[in-house]
Amino acid sequence: MLYYCGLRKGELLNLDWDDLDLGKDTLTVRTSKNKTGRIVPIHPKVKELLDTYLSQRLPLKNRALFIGEKGNRMCKASFTNMMNTYLKISGLKKKGYSAHSLRHSFATRLIEKNVNLFLVQRLLGHKSLDTTKIYVHFTYNDDLKAVELL
Secondary structure (H helix, E strand, C coil), X not given: CCCCCCCCXXXXXXXXXXXXXXXXXXXEXXXXXXXXXXXXXXXXXXXXXXXXXXXXXXXXXXXXXXXXXXXXXXXXXXXXXXXXXXHHHHCCHHHCCCHHHHHHXXXXXXXXXXXXXXXXXXXXXXXXXXXXXXXXXXXHHHHHHHHHCC
């Protein structure tokens, strides 16, 4: 969900099961880093995983979508430890990757696919377009393509 929905770690962990509308393929981020909410489309791969997760997670005794070992909402520290474990196993931790790298990749891939920057801003929940511009990375191939347009 960090990659396919572009969520921040805190947004992911604050999701409640009733923030999901699997009929409309959306999720609602009620509170974000900048104190605003937004509706985010759910990618088909995420929906498939959520369907499986929710079927195993039922009955939902806790409103939190993601719970820790004690049955309470998963905290940021537990999530970070879990992510770091998987990043170490995959060899990505040494390369400086983190949970936020997935959100960064979400934004970067959309921009690479020429998605309108204002739409990327909205999907990420940024107040300022300047914040979204951080995710714009140009390569030599981009330079070549630009020159070829002449």
